[in-house]
Amino acid sequence: MTEAILVLEDGRTFRGEAYGAAGETFGEAVFTTGMTGYQETLTDPSYHRQVVVQTAPHIGNTGVNDEDDESGRIWVAGYVVRDPSRTPSNWRSKRGLQERLEEEGVVGISGIDTRALTRHLRERGAMRVGVSSVDADPQALLARILEQPLMVGADLxxxxxxxxxxxxxxxxxxxxxxxxxxxxxxxxxxxxxxxxxxxxxxxxxxxxxxxxxxxxxxxxxxxxxxxxxxxxxxxxxxxxxxxxxxxxxxxxxxxxxxxxxxxxxxxxxxxxxxxxxxxxxxxxxxxxxxxxxxxxxxxxxxxxxxxxxxxxxxxxxxxxxxxxxxxxxxxxxxxxxxxxxxxxxxxxxxxxxxxxxxxxxxxxx
CATH class of the missing domain: 3.40.50.880 (Class I glutamine amidotransferase (GATase) domain)
Known part of the structure; x- marks a missing residue:
């Protein structure tokens, strides 16, 4: 598996594995507590320019289908999960979540302690974040994160x-x-x-x-x-x-x-x-x-x-x-x-x- 890193704007760093498309992405780090509905979350336009952390540890187990999208595309800027499903199983499933993320170029990271990340965001607040599977240098990524626009003042x-x-x-x-x-x-x-x-x-x-x-x-x-x-x-x-x-x-x-x-x-x-x-x-x-x-x-x-x-x-x-x-x-x-x-x-x-x-x-x- 390809290594990936997640760096918050205060310098907190998590290392894991690439999930979805390879590359680099930036946005506001936020967490969602839903245990189901990840397809609806990903395609919700309200998540535009946000890197979404799933607090539920096991994501992707029902794959993705052609009926549950809430818009015409995935809107999240990036995706963070702990334990992605290796084999989706559901009678409505058409393909796996990993495949869908790759198709739409959504950069993500898996295998990190999403519980620790969520606690950090609860204590420090939502903040800018970068996820990269092409640059393993946290300081270099942090410098690019600090150049990103804030959500306050964003007209989207x-x-x-x-x-x-x-x-x-x-x-x-x-x-x-x-x-x-x-x-x-x-x-x-x-x-x-x-x-x-x-x-x-x-x-x-x-x-x-x-x-x-x-x-x-x-x-x-x-x-x-x-x-x-x-x-x-x-x-x-x-x-x-x-x-x-x-x-x-x-x-x-x-x-x-x-x-x-x-x-x-x-x-x-x-x-x-x-x-x-x-x-x-x-x-x-x-x-x-x-x-x-x-x-x-x-x-x-x-x-x-x-x-x-x-x-x-x-x-x-x-x-x-x-x-x-x-x-x-x-x-x-x-x-x-x-x-x-x-x-x-x-x-x-x-x-x-x-x-x-x-x-x-x-x-x-």
Whole structure:
């Protein structure tokens, strides 16, 4: 096996074996706690420019298939696992994960102590990282890592958005039309809406209010995506325009941060973020605790209750691990958000009801 090294920007070094494509890659080191769903993780556009560490030790055991991708390609900048499966086994598997990573040029490393690496990131925070299987000199790699851009200040939605509008048709009887601003959307969002009779027009991140309204939408959706929400001024202005016209609006993850800014709140970077499919969140409207899917490194800084241009706003969901705001609800404007991923790819499905809440918002409007 080819030797590979992983070097963090503070100099911490791990040595292991090359996994995926040979070469060198850089990004922000983050960890995800999901024990399943690695294919959905790899193809999630919100992981653009991030080197993902899997805390689950055994990865690749079910191979990869042609159905579970959340976009048209792998988006992670690099991949870090402890124990890759040598022989995938699943009735849906088409090929091995190693083969898929090689095909798409994704540089990774295996055989390292991912537990120690995760603890380091929890203590020191997410940071820049380099992975190389072509240069074994940690100091030389570190010098290149320190030249890489930070995630704070990164405006990335233009790099992951669709170049042109496409449509996902409703399943069965068509009930409503949604215009979705693609800031890094996952396929399962449109699938969950389609199940409810919604036809979704997925539109580029640069779309104007006139573009969104051109499809005569019953509601507008702001998608998840990568990067620092503090840089996303165009979507913020767009969200304000939508709310001024009282068009029902729903935002998920990055879209939630955009709506938070549009309502006058600030955003900030979390120490190491929330990533995985086992994060506990309380719906403060019902008191119910949900186990949810997360992938966010930024959050909204909002008070429990407030009032501004768009009327009263309250925090609707909170993370039970650290009390981070996980959702906002407008009481006088037809708009709400959640910071996590109710589309649940690869699960769990506790928050699927939020798409019903979105449809109810449209019906009431």
């Amino acid at each position: 939605s233009a790099e992951v958005t669709t170049p042109q509008t496409y449509v996902v048709q409703a399943e069965g009887e068509h009930r409503y039309t949604v215009a979705a601003l693609d800031l890094g959307i996952k396929r399962n969002v449109a699938r969950r809406l389609a199940k409810r009779g919604v036809t979704t027009h997925i539109m580029p991140a640069t779309s104007s209010l006139e573009d969104l309204k051109s499809v005569n939408p019953d509601a507008i959706f702001f998608s998840p995506g990568p990067g620092d929400p503090a840089t996303a001024d165009h979507p913020v202005v767009l969200a304000q325009a939508v709310m001024r016209q009282r068009i029902p609006l729903f935002g998920i993850c990055f879209g939630s941060q955009i709506l938070g800014r549009a309502l006058g709140f600030g955003t900030y970077k979390l120490g190491y973020g929330h990533r995985g499919i086992n994060q506990p969140v309380m719906d403060r409207v019902t008191g119910k605790v949900e186990i949810t899917s997360h992938n966010h490194g930024f959050a909204v800084d909002a008070p429990e209750k407030s009032e501004g241009e768009f009327g009263r706003v309250e925090v609707s969901h909170v993370c039970l691990n650290d009390n981070v705001v996980e959702g906002l609800r407008c009481l006088d404007t037809p708009a709400f958000t959640v910071q996590y991923h109710p589309e649940a790819a690869a699960g769990p499905h506790d928050a699927d009801y939020l798409f019903d809440r979105f449809v109810e918002l449209v019906e009431n409007a």
